[in-house]
Amino acid sequence: MAERDKGNVNDMAQALRIALAGLGTVGTGVINLLAENGDLIARRAGRPLEVVAVSARDRHKDRGVDLSPYAWVDDMTELASRDDIDVVVELVGGSDGPALALARRSLGAGKAFVTANKAMVAHHGMELASLAEKAGAPLRFEAAVAGGIPVIKGLAEGAAANRIESIHGILNGTCNYILTEMEATGRDFGEVLKDAQDLGYAEADPAFDIEGVDAAHKLAILAAIGFGTRLAFDSVEISGITCIRAADIAQAGALGYVIRLIGLADCVAGEGDGHRLFQRVAPCLVPRGHPLAAVTGATNAVVAKGNFSGPLLFEGAGAGDGPTASAVVADIIDIARSNVAPPLSLPVDSLEAAKPADPGNRVNRAYIRFTVADRPGVLAEIAAAMRDAGVSIESLIQQGRPEEGGEVLVAMVTHEGPESAVSRALEMLSGSPSLTEDPLVMRLIG
């Protein structure tokens, strides 16, 4: 309890002893944060937080921080069994391998475990939460979702009185940076990606980010916590942003929309047998007045709609050493204060095994972009398929000047209708020699 002692940190209860596994930018960020804000944190936590031991691959790499005060441990899984450690902080990454081994051992040994590892939590969160509950050990992962933004706390505690009806999030800073750069400069995806890599906003291998997998990890975690459902990463429908062209952003803009990679989840009553969970990561058209349209650059944001609170927006830096370290240390402070709820907000056994929802029943408006051969009759063919599938077209723009190779872009926005109708129309058109590549479908939100 934080009230225990007042004033001088040295009079306080015993320090909370921390081991850091992984000394990349976030690990060194945690060390720097505790050095700079340590006194304040000790007053907030009711006791000092003290790094006792560290582990990383290369002992001799220069990380710009003095590691001499800490015990160096070569085999990080040893951290789980040291008697002089209360909290193991995992900042290694990777859904399996050493990170998972460390998590299992630490929790198994009854140690508190804090991680920023979204992939591991998305894939193994149920198992780890069970382990934590059995051992009575805290498991926390605020930094795994949306960097420095306290959105897990916001859902699990701040909005705890609500049934969460939906979650919409911009959960990947790399994608948001690329999309807003494309928007600002009119350039194409490939060029902007390259710049983003040069500037450090995108990894050398950006696949996890630009294909939507990273956002899906985070969405699955938020959905479980928000809806009280079992973590179900495998049922997240995922599309990335690689297929988005400058022309799509221009068309969306002309209609009053911006394009954002949105993680969207909702959970609605099924027919008599529990809830249906819908989880999708996909580029969407967001109207300019919507709060998520104002989110630019590498920023992250989440809107969670509670049945009493209404929409709650949480926004901030989604990555970076400082913000991520801020979230990691907030978790440690909660542990020091003995503020520990179940890792997934509800006890694992009481999480609902909601079945995946059928996206075909979802009703919304869609932007559909066709790349077609520049010849007569193509438009009629598309329009006929839409009519036959029952898709009502609200507006249609055929780009005037054929692109190189005689391709023409046809973009349309549909009236509100079930997604199954759009799928049916695209099925009819599939294989048509008029289409030079697969159509791109993006939903309108808000």
Added chain:
Amino acid sequence: MAERDKGNVNDMAQALRIALAGLGTVGTGVINLLAENGDLIARRAGRPLEVVAVSARDRHKDRGVDLSPYAWVDDMTELASRDDIDVVVELVGGSDGPALALARRSLGAGKAFVTANKAMVAHHGMELASLAEKAGAPLRFEAAVAGGIPVIKGLAEGAAANRIESIHGILNGTCNYILTEMEATGRDFGEVLKDAQDLGYAEADPAFDIEGVDAAHKLAILAAIGFGTRLAFDSVEISGITCIRAADIAQAGALGYVIRLIGLADCVAGEGDGHRLFQRVAPCLVPRGHPLAAVTGATNAVVAKGNFSGPLLFEGAGAGDGPTASAVVADIIDIARSNVAPPLSLPVDSLEAAKPADPGNRVNRAYIRFTVADRPGVLAEIAAAMRDAGVSIESLIQQGRPEEGGEVLVAMVTHEGPESAVSRALEMLSGSPSLTEDPLVMRLIG
């Protein structure tokens, strides 16, 4: 601990027994929320939350909820001494009187106390937090600031690892509604206020809202929690929005700004003897790209800048029965989970008694609007005063057509400079027969 029991609520630990004092819209909102979300909340809290007793002025008023399950108590202070109550929830309002008496008695009796009463917390928060700490009783007031937005939790726990450098907030929904309506319709303050009253967005007596006092209550609470300083409502500098004309909003708009009532606080190192706390509620010019410019209608929002997290934005409904009930019950859930930090985030004895900062040293750009007599030489007189005081003018607009009565508006934006220089210039002009009313000064932020 929430892990205690899993599954069936009836197997769980004893219910947390609640007394509600005050049965206005928020009080009945709490009853409705617990009825609708009670099962979910019991699973999240690890035990059921059960309203046991209620108290309000008029027993026989129809509130649209069934009060028969609850003990009715005429004298609400009795709630503090009942053995069958764990948490007293105060939703009566008023900084003193019955609300304060109830708070003192409840905490004195060691009962947990939850309130939505910003005026009481702003004026008596230090005393009540001391009482709570002495008694080891939780004191929570999430609903006192920004309605349903978990911003106190966001600062005290989510951003706990940070030194908070500044807080900017839109903390009064009535003012934000009026300002954004004026912006959207071009109408003047008085007309829009009247509409807001008819629509229920403004009270019959709106003084506390439109004069900035309500926002100042909330700002003082956030500042204490964010900066770790003693609650200092008396040193909040307060200006309201009653002096803002449609012409000001139009001028700001022409310059790329919107006008918002901003609560602004920061805390910086003084000269050798602790920190200097600055707290101001005033209408400000916010650039259109700033997150707070996008906050329209009765919405509230807070941006807190942490030294590691960077800016964190929390946004949502700032009032209303549902959102406020959501925040009240979130506090009760934390109490049920035994998640209790000190009421003001740090123990009262360790809060710093920061001296008020001298606003004269603040450096910023200012919008200054003069109402002047329509005659030659006035502009020269103003310009000379600015020059003599060392205020550098960036742009100046003299409204072409005199208003009724021969008044002319002159609006200018200064270059960045100390506030003391602007004050000096206005002092020189004070009493000049050229000015037909006091000039309006608004700072530019962002």
